[in-house]
Amino acid sequence: MKKDNKKVIYWLLTGCFLIFIMVVVGGITRLTHSGLSISNYKLISGTLPPMNEAEWHEAFDLYKQYPEYKKLNNHFNLQDFKDIYFWEWLHRFIGRMIGLVFIIPFLYFLITKQLTKPTIKKSIILLCMGAFQGFMGWYMVKSGLVDNPDVSHYRLAAHLITAFITFAYTFWVTLDLILPNKKKVNIGFRNLIRWGLAVLIIQIIYGAFVAGLDAGFIHNHWPMMSEGKFMHETVYIEQTPFYKNLIEGKSGVQFVHRILAYVVVIFIFIIWRKSKTINLTIIQAKAINYLLLIVGLQFILGVFTILLNVPVWLGVAHQVGAFFLLSAMTFTLHRFTK
Helix, strand or coil, X not given: CCCCCHHHHHHHHHHHHHHHHHXXXXXXXXXXXXXXXXXXXXXXXXXXXXXXXXHHHHHHHHXXXXXXXXXXXXXXXXXXXXXXXXXXXXXXXXXHHHHHHHHHHHHHHHHCCCCCXXXXXXXXXXXXXXXHHHHHHHHHHHCCCCCCXXXXXXXXXXXXXXXXXXXXHHHHHHHHHHCCCCCCCCXXXXXXXXXXXXXXXXXXXXXXXXXXXXXXXXXXXXXXXXXXXXXXXXHHHCCCCHHHXXXXXXXXXXXXXXXXXXXXXXXXXHHHHHHCCCCCCHHHHHHHHHHHHHHHHHHHHHHHHHXXXXXXXXXXXXXXXXXXXXXXXXXXXXXXXX
16 A cells, blocks of 8 residues: 555645634634633543533532632623633534544554655654643643633743644645655745744744733724824833833733734745745745735734724634634745755
């Protein structure tokens, strides 16, 4: 049987799709403030939600013991709790499904010798990344169960960027199998794309900071942060020392996210312009054109997310836009890498 065959490619693409769904549901979970509704972690028995009224009351009583209920949601009734419980349960359920979708076919392909040695090594890395992602999810939730009824924005960012990078690597491994032919590489141009990818990853991290600090709900103007001010004064006086404004202050984090948005757009525009000076294959040219189109759409989504004070649907759309932008950047880099 041929190794690294179509079944292996479909398996990896299914993993990519499930990670995408996981990110979408994770965004809804965050924006609906549902992430702390399940206060414990049971790998097997937690797969199913409460199945009767007694189990629902038991889950609700457990929720009442933690800061989010005591400080924010003590007006909740059982139905309110069920509403937020659903999104967190679904998020965790999809995570379990991703684990099974990766592990079971991997063992099957391994036993039936349908994987080459390089793909086996890459698949093991993927499994480790997936396991780490699950750990980061629970590590993030734990930060909101102590005193402050909200998760650490640092842990949220780590959880989100791990998911994005796991997807990007899964996509990269898939592309290695779909498009295995080696090609000549323009090292300078490839490195330019690498720098663009690095800036994009930093921007995604800052997007998670904005989400974790609820920083999108302030300064809902554009292009100015407030009327007549490109930089609001709270950007540099909210926290001390100054550098904390840029990583912990709501205004500072939003300001950095705004500036990085321009930087990402400029970087991708430079990549597009530079590509006009070199010989491209049809697929390389299409990759760069799609990259330019997606970054434009993502920028517009970001602007309207701020202007409309982060409605759930638009916040999720903006996160999905970041996902597609990372996909386009990963695909572009792959097409310019040997």
